[in-house]
Amino acid sequence: MTTKLFGAKVPRVEDQRFLRGQGRYVDDLLHDDPRLLHSAVLRSPHAHARILDIDVSDVLDVDGVVAVWTYDDLAGAMAEPLPLLIPHPTLTHGRTQYALAKDEVNYVGEAIAFVVAVDRYVAEDAVARIRVDYEQLEPVVGIAAARAAARVVHDDVPDNVGARMEQENGDARAAIAAAPHTLTLELDVERSACTPMEGRGTVARWDPDTSRLTVWSSTQTSTGVRGCVAAKLGLDLAKVDVVTPDVGGGFGVKINHPWPEELLVPLAAMTLGRPVKFTEDRREHFISSAHERAQQHHVEVGFDDDGRVLGLNVEFWHDHGAYTPYGLIVPIITSTQLLGPYKPQNYRVAFESLYTNTVIVTPYRGAGRPQGCFVMERTMDAIAAYLGKDRTEVRSTNFIQPDEFPYEHGLVFQDGRELTYDSGDYPASLAKLKQLVGWDEFEDFRAEMAAQGRRVGIGLACYVEGTGVGPYEGAHVHVETSGKVKVATGLTTQGQGHQTAFAQIVADTLGVRFEDVEITTGDTRKMPYAVGTFASRAAVMSGSAIHLAALRAKEKALRIAAEALEASEDDLEIVDGVVSVRGTDASIDLGTVAVLSNPLRYAFDEASKAATQFSVGDPGKPPVAEDDEPGLEGKDFYSPARSTFANGMHAVIVETDPDTAEITILKYAVVHDCGHLINPMIVEGQIHGGVAQGVGGALYERMAYDDSGQLLNASFMDFLMPYVTEVPTTIDIDHLETPSPLNPLGIKGAGEAGVIPSAAVFAAAIEDAEGFPITAMPISPSELFELRLAHANDALGG
């Protein structure tokens, strides 16, 4: 191996096509096919209503309209509710919507009718002509209304409670009762959403010649979509191919599936015999995809004079929206990942997952962790404030120590497995963070700024992130006779640079040139066994599987080459695609090894002549041995017993304007430990993006529902996604690499990390600047201003 690529800042191979406008996203596909049809969806304008009648008679009069579907046109499995993807036993009252609403609607945006036409403009014209009679019902909006349960979302779900779950390690309530000090906190986090630049989209083409359906979808799981499409349309799995082309960002929302349109588009394509496309617009993305984050928390904590947590009892209420297709993953993650790098002696957590008449809730980058981190870090800060201790000291007192790994929390994680941390060095991370942000020098800075009439504050927040959850991913590595290496893994890509990072692994493991490796992701034709891209799992899962598959290909290459070179396998090395006997001139190209691996009857070029039966093999033996197969390939799967646990700590210095309460970021520091880094450039890019999303979530973004369940800010005009002007001008990053012992590459995963501690770290810094508790996020300048007034009044009154 000449240069090791693992760990190098290798430029991305993806960029060439993206920079030239040659990416192929789902809405770009089949655009030159004159038979392509387009679709639009009639969506409920009401948050809660019964559907009394749907009249589509005016629709077919619209020139260019081809077909329209309502619930009554669906049959068989298509007429059943959409799948409940993760049927956790605790989800006693799980409900999912229909592909097209049956009898009732439960959020503004729920799909009611599906129109197919010659273009999107005409399809939207037609949608506007559908007449629906509704009987409006009172909606349940927000956690307070859901808890109060004066009204219910679903008649057969009492008190709006979809699930109630409780876990305990030790006896938290007894420990709190016996603790020297106790505190109680009430916390609140509002809704936000992934908001990728590209919305959802699906294209389908039915090929009558082969009776085969091809679906392209902007999804985080091709195999998941394939399974659903086959089941719902009554097709054999072998008749359905799902391909994920370039995807313009996911951040979690595209892991949910099947969306109604992911089934209706293939249904229409089969029914009409023409390709059909659905491309979501921005308003649709706000009201008919998914949100996350909204939770309310009640925390009781007991601790000693050092700030050591003796007992922690958390109850929280999770808003899961109108339906539960993705089960309880988000609140379960909150309830377990809340623990962060700490080891409370006794911990109890109980939550209720509640129905509201709002858009469904499925994982958004961080997936429940930002809320958990907010709860735990607010608690740590409260303890420090109560005891008058430095906030980093209280954290240090509670850290799991480096010699305590693997650390068992005595709880069950989101994958149904024990919550056991694999590795980390939290004291070392904290030391790095303090240095990076200038923690110990901050009081001087505060005084200096105060002298100028300026108000500043510093905060920190620590998290641990379970990454790389199972069940598995696989990879197939094929060395072609040209020496080029084609690799397929089944999970999908949404901008993470998998084609680069995975090629780095293959180049190193197999000993080939990076340029000769081509990675395909998310194509069920090439790798039908896969799970998907979520939970920061791609590098851990597919990275490991690709490494293992490349090792298998290498083993075979060495075996064949040893025979050809009449040398021992132990004396061989593979460098830049050439197998050679160390210390000699004897060598053979990997492409030639590939030729030899596949005994041929027919020669089609010079290379293949070398592989005909007249040229290779022992005439006394079968051309392909009994325990072998033709071709230079390797295939393997990686299925770990449990998750890896990455961790990190963020610190921020903010300035709050004494007059306007505007919040300005002066410094942002990140210490990040995701084990070994495959490509530090890509990892830092992931952190940058996560931090920016975190800034949005902490200071700007919220879903402004009114009491009638209308989303008032369903556009980029009103939903304040950060521009460059809102993000920190620099993000200082330091890495710690504590490798995971669970996988061959020692990697942990980095996709979500940057966003997890944001709400916590900004709350801490604003609290530090202002001198009163911050208990609800996000926070706007006007809210901060109101808090100032309230505290000033309290002070006067007191």
Add this chain to the structure above:
Amino acid sequence: MSTPEELHDVRLHVNGSVHEVQVPARRLLSDALRHDCGLTGTHVGCEHGVCGACTVLVDGQPVRSCLMFAVSAVDAEITTVEGLTEPDGSLSPVQQGFSDCHGLQCGFCTPGFLTTITAGLRDNPDPTEDEAREMIAGNLCRCTGYQNIVRSVLRAAEIGFEARSAHTSTSDGGQQ
């Protein structure tokens, strides 16, 4: 049956080529470029002029193609991301800057940044870091946190400067 929509013959000048298309009056320029001209490099992120992903150059000025009708672009010279590369097919300084600095992840917003910055650096070839930020302050990206996009702008300016210097020194040397 409703009356078929009236179609207009529109001649669009895009990246130095002429595209004769027939479109209804309401057809957005973004849709005409993507679906009638087949130039799918221009992306549509919001269709209300906020995200900037669909930005193209109209007579050299950055314009949100989702806020303009195709029929109103008839006499204009339009440049899309596909038209930014150098005549020899190599990346333009702005494209190269993004490649050098990891200025993109999913690539969806990228075409709008590239066109915007191309015009921005033409008007201000040597921006300060603050000016680089200002230059991209109207475009949304959800992946990068903008850190590396700012670097890409500065790097593009540097590449542009190097290219001009090389050109100048060649000319000064009278070797042509």
